[in-house]
Amino acid sequence: MRNSSLEILALTYSTHAIVLRRRDHGEWDRLYTVYTRERGKLLLLGKGTRRPKAKLASHLEPYAVTDLVLARGRAMDRITFARVVESGERFTASWESVQLAAFGAECIDRLTRDGHRDPLIFDLLRTYLATIEVAEKGFSPSRRDGEVEGVGTMNSESLRTAFSLRLLHILGYAPQLDRCLDCRMPPSPVPVVGIPERGGIICNRCQPSTAAGITLAGDDRGHLIAGSASFLCKPCTPAVAEFVSALVNHHLVSSLRTPLAGSVLTRTQVHGKLTMS
Numbered sequence: 001m002r003n004s005s006l007e008i009l010a011l012t013y014s015t016h017a018i019v020l021r022r023r024d025h026g027e028w029d030r031l032y033t034v035y036t037r038e039r040g041k042l043l044l045l046g047k048g049t050r051r052p053k054a055k056l057a058s059h060l061e062p063y064a065v066t067d068l069v070l071a072r073g074r075a076m077d078r079i080t081f082a083r084v085v086e087s088g089e090r091f092t093a094s095w096e097s098v099q100l101a102a103f104g105a106e107c108i109d110r111l112t113r114d115g116h117r118d119p120l121i122f123d124l125l126r127t128y129l130a131t132i133e134v135a136e137k138g139f140s141p142s143r144r145d146g147e148v149e150g151v152g153t154m155n156s157e158s159l160r161t162a163f164s165l166r167l168l169h170i171l172g173y174a175p176q177l178d179r180c181l182d183c184r185m186p187p188s189p190v191p192v193v194g195i196p197e198r199g200g201i202i203c204n205r206c207q208p209s210t211a212a213g214i215t216l217a218g219d220d221r222g223h224l225i226a227g228s229a230s231f232l233c234k235p236c237t238p239a240v241a242e243f244v245s246a247l248v249n250h251h252l253v254s255s256l257r258t259p260l261a262g263s264v265l266t267r268t269q270v271h272g273k274l275t276m277s
Contacts, residue, residue: 012080014069015039018125019062019088020105024050032060032079034068035108035125040117044070045078056081061088063101065126086126090133096156097136104128104163110252111171120170127231128163135159161241162232164248169228173251175243176200177225191217194239196246214243 017034020041025031030046049057059066059082069081091097104125112121168174179186180203181195187203193213194201201216216224220240226232236244 012069012071014067016085016122017042017066017068018105018122018129019060019064019066020109021062022046022060030060031076033109035112035122036068036117037119037122038117040115040121041109041112042070043076043114044068045073045076047078049079059084063091063105063129064088065129086129091129091136094136097132100132100156100159101129103160104132107164107167107248111167111248118170121167124163124166124170124231128159131159131231131233155235157238157241158234158236161236161244162227162234165224165227165244166231168244168247168251171251173199173247174228175224175247177221177228180206182206187221191215192221194243196243196250199247199250214239214246216240216243 015036015038017036020033020035022030022032025045028048028050030049032044032046033041034044035041046056046060048054049060051057056079060079061084064084065086067083067085068079070077071080088101091101108121108125165174175194175196176199180192181198181200182202183206185203187201190204192201192203192215193207194216195213201221202213207213216239218237220237220243223232223234223236223240224243227234227236
């Protein structure tokens with residue numbers, strides 16, 4: 001009897017997960033891409049979750065934080081139990097917040113591989129989603145810049161930038177900011193030029209006047225350094241946002257993946273049933 005119980009335990013396991021996306025599979029099933037704290041990114045089968053009265057479905061909405069019990073399978077593991085901890089429905093009141101949540105989920109889905117495990121990534125996404133929830137009152141159709149009340153003076157662009165910058169650091173893609181890419185010397189306290197495709201900065205002494213780049217002035221470099229070390233809830237300049245966005249897309253292209261399209265997601269892609277392809 002004891003051996004039988006141990007065999008059952010070996011065939012199932014529990015994990016804390018955030019649902020990144022879902023897609024239909026067969027007549028009544030769905031496939032769920034989740035990022036778990038214990039096992040990284042997983043592709044899971046949800047049997048019968050498309051049925052109208054499926055009990056598991058409401059616990060597996062995109063962007064939900066949920067506790068799962070999984071059964072091991074040959075092709076993929078199967079969800080046998082789910083209990084929502086933080087619902088994905090918390091983002092449905094605002095189109096801005098849905099876009100932000102979708103952006104974070106897509107970044108992690110596209111920049112990590114199946115089985116890639118790092119608890120810092122799970123914690124970052126959970127913190128990011130919680131920050132969006134706090135900031136949601138600031139998002140409205142009449143305020144397209146997404147000014148946030150309650151999280152400093154953050155806007156949606158600054159939130160995306162803060163998340164992306166910290167994620168790049170965790171994944172080992174943080175830009176080199178302490179010295180010039182060419183002369184290898186620490187930059188003087190004057191504007192520097194960010195070169196996303198090279199993953200760093202060039203000082204004014206080495207920067208040709210005709211070369212392309214993103215001018216980082218004032219405290220931009222300091223913001224990038226601080227934002228790499230921690231999730232920085234602080235407004236950023238357009239130059240910082242442009243540099244970080246270009247870094248993300250550069251690493252996607254380098255890994256033979258298409259650039260992010262989060263900024264042009266449609267309501268039917270993300271909202272409605274909160275599905276995301």
